[in-house]
Amino acid sequence: MLTLWNHGWTASSRWTFAGKSPDGAEVRLPHDPVISLERDPDGSPSTGYFPGGSWQYEKTFEVPEEWRDKRVTVFFEGVYRSASVFINGDFVANRPYGYSEFTAELDPYLNYGDENTIRVEARSHDDSRWYSGAGIYRHVWLHVADLVDISLDGVSVATSEFEADTVIATVETEVRNATHSLQTPRVSHEIISPDGQVAATGSAPISLRPGETGTCRQRILIAGPRRWDLDAPNLYECRTRLYLETGEETDPDATVCFGIRTLALDPTHGLRLNGNTVNLRGACVHHDNGPLGAVTIDRADEGRVELLKQAGVIAIRSAHQRMGR
The missing domain is CATH 2.60.120.260 (Galactose-binding domain-like)
Incomplete structure (x- = not known):
């Protein structure tokens, strides 16, 4: 929780x-x-x-x-x-x-x-x-x-092997076992498409010794992928659940968002997004919110990005440290 x-x-x-x-x-x-x-x-x-x-x-x-x-x-x-x-x-x-x-x-x-x-x-x-x-x-x-659980920020998704009508999503899930016995929980995933439908599923067990933290890796085929692009920022969700050998769910739903796109960089074409050359128009942005101070207010951050996008900005450099979530 x-x-x-x-x-x-x-x-x-x-x-x-x-x-x-x-x-x-x-x-x-x-x-x-x-x-x-x-x-x-x-x-x-x-x-x-x-x-x-x-x-x-x-x-x-x-x-x-x-x-x-x-x-x-x-x-x-x-x-x-x-x-x-x-x-x-x-x-x-x-x-x-x-x-x-x-x-x-x-x-x-x-x-x-x-x-x-x-x-x-x-x-x-x-x-x-x-x-x-x-x-x-x-x-x-x-x-x-619970003593057997998914680590904070323990789910990551990477896409590869792009075909005309399929793509592979590699999902890595970090699982911790804080008990004093061997545990073999099952990690289950649902890939949710931008329109809210289940696009793919995957499930696999992972065995963990007492006190061990391990990573469960699964390759999931997604059919008919909808690409993320500048004018069509399609996002998928990966919903992950963890089940003990008894079938009991030990961790609430852990969800991460991800986009499906290709990036390439070479001296002939420059930066290409989904095969199309992109000319970066960027801004250097500090973490604070002006008269509001350094506080991270979700809507203020969203509004700043919206204003930058309206001005034609498509890339942001955080200065001089990591931005808030």
Whole structure:
């Protein structure tokens, strides 16, 4: 079970926080505490004259007794920067870089059947050539999984062997076995076409020793593939399920989207998409959302892409770090 975990947090200053959210005030993630600070005319122009500082976020949550036989993980899409994660005062995880995703495994530190408190510390200083913002500026997710489960982001799809009326989708699924016994679950896939119909299916077992993580690879034939193109961005879905030997489903539906297209690059034709030469018209885009700050707001990101596309842009370079999901 993967749950968006953006509500119920409080934000406070460890040193200099003086923005719109006072110390200990409830905030909804994503949150950028820097954008509401007063600018300093003696500050650095590289960061828009905004000051730095240190902040901490806290959230108290119930952990039911039945989670004792689960794996409990918090997934952070981005915390700027030098993030440290604590559970009930115990150190759990650290991520120095402010633009990469990371996870914190909570199981050893939880009090089952009781309230627990997670604390995330972050800091920002004169350390950028652009406005970086700060804090938990991207989404946070809570992942509660069975001891035999599909890893987070554990499903990937690649297409190959293109024919006039068929294509091969190679699906790789990373499966974890945290039990103390040999497990042989079955990994099943449904490929859903752009019009919502089942285009293909596949299923295969995977044997895992205690504590082992393995990859199940399946090649699935898709008939009558609809290509992804600039003016026809057709997307397929791969819906993956995991079943124990008893037939019990141990993981909720894991779904990834993918497009079917060919890419080729050579000195004669340049870049070709589905066999047609494409002249790239690109833009260099930073991660922030202007007056909204560094927060990743899904609709704001979508709107920016729509405006760029209206302007004729067909390629984006993220500057100077990975973009949000």
